[in-house]
Amino acid sequence: MTVAGVLVTTLWLSLIIGARYLLVAGAVHAWLWRGKGTGVRLSATRPSARLIRHEIRYSLISTPIYALPAAIVLEAWKAGGTRIYLDPGQYGLWWLPASFLLLLLIQDAHYYWTHRLMHDGRIFGWAHAAHHRSRDPSPFASFAFDPAEAALTAWVIPALLFVLPVNLWVLVALLTFMTATAVMNHCGWELWPERWVRGPVGRWLITATHHSRHHTHMKTNFGLYFRLWDRLCGTDAMPPVRAQTGSTTTAVP
Template structure:
């Protein structure tokens, strides 16, 4: 049993690492095409981001691998494979529930990490990326990586979710994590500056967090930032804004 759990955790860490390299590499390539020269002079920083991110991938993979083994071998979780097990409308609802729960956890742990001691010990690693690049999405100190690694594995014991809906959650998490750090906005202006953008976090919103630090703590939604008075609106990507 111990060997099976070990290999499951190792395999999941490899999967998370490959997913990171493909996603961040893909967005870095898109940046090279859409914003030539944006990452010029940041080669050393990007190598550091990749190093921290691969360490984070290992940490993320361990609880995920243990849970994956428990699901397959012991039926521990509430992950299901039969679409008919719940009403079809529950599929998108479960995705939203997971995103909302993850966003809540992220907001409050992220905000806590901006207190002086946790910031100095752990979160400073992430903010050492100035400006962040597409490779910075998982550039965390191990203590910070651990706080993020437990969320989805914990939720699968609480909230029922179809394996396909879980894949959708992980895909959204990956895309948003990378695109919010890549230094330019991939979503159209009408969305970012319109009513929908008033509630969703995109690169333009998260950029202000990296510029000002004490604001815009959310991951997917601006709800907690708005409720708690920490929403400072949208940033921009000009050299002046980053200075």
Template sequence: MAPEASFIAIIASAAAMTAIVGGRYLATSGLFAWITGRVLPGHYAGLDSQIRREILWSLASAAIYGIPAGVVAWGWQAHGWTRIYTDADTWPLWWLPLSVLVYLLLHDTWFYWTHRWMHRPRVFRVAHAVHHASRPPTAWAAMSFHPLEALTGAIVVPGLVFLVPIHVAALGTVLTIMTVMGITNHMGWELFPRRLVHSRIGHWLITASHHQRHHESYRCNYGLYFRHWDHLCGTDSGLSEAFSRSSPSSPARP
């Protein structure tokens, strides 16, 4: 392929991926915001200006996520650069679910340590304060990042596909989990059953009850999917007291 044609193809792939990421954000955050309105009418009352800011920052983040993803997608399709595979027999079938867990664990590790770095005072003021300006966070806040923070998140999965083999369907599962958990952890109420959140399994999983505590106290509960790094490093501060005081049908707004 001629250099000019390759350049055009890369730009087209990056633009398409940006549109996909932005559209996915609007559709999924919009869905969970609608669910919030149905379950808890008025829960986001008075937050219109905040939600508009969240959407604008998130659409900017969509481009920062979409550009590297688009370049990697082009490289995979045009040159086979990555370790993404489409034939399920390429690797043993047991690797399909295990690869999803490996990606989530590696992503969670990266997120935990970069998130702690984002809470260093100088970095927080420059970048992470944008995300914490959502008080309280809403279903629209999951991608509401300063460009510097968005960049730290945007390189993880595109980087992993060069290192860890994964079936395209398993990669889709990882991206779906990433999207859903990012949104549900910011909704301002607990979607998952109390029995799960307070169970032994819940002790190791991050849900809205856990992440809300981070938005209340800042210097704790840094994980993305799992709580093991918070447990190991002594940064786990438990669940939001505002959530624990509320009933499942009418969670309190902190």
């Protein structure tokens, strides 16, 4: 692994990550906001062109910050220096879902406490304010972070790949899941049924309904995937049950 190799890999990973972000967020935005929409609309207003430009700008600024740790891992893997493996049975098939869940739990715990730290008034302005410009976020807000926030969160999964054995395809599934949940939870619509969101399973998972409240009430709902830490620390809150108003489902004031 060389510095030049890492820099070149960072460059092309930045291009791939940026293109994937624009493609996925753009497709979801067009589907929900320019099409017929599916699910329940959560945002009070349609995302403005100005807000979307802000979200895209900060997302693309964050892209190389996320690409650099990934490039280090990729170059180290090529040199045999990580715990990434190819044979699904090498550690037993049970380890495939177990490692997937373990990575999510570790990342979720790290994000909860980092997220709460970034809401400290002494650092909020330069660490997390860019993301909260989106009070009613669009799918493009899914990766719209200040450089400091990107730097604080980009290294967690890459670092774990030097410690925990992870199958390559589990890693691909994890990255796909991370992108999907980030876009869904910022898209301004709740795509899951209400009975699921507020049911026994939904009570423990972050959904667009749950995360939208964080963008409007910033002292609650700091989790990434799970509501566990929010519930343990007394920061969990759900918006009121929605009511039907004509043909549109909206949130109760």
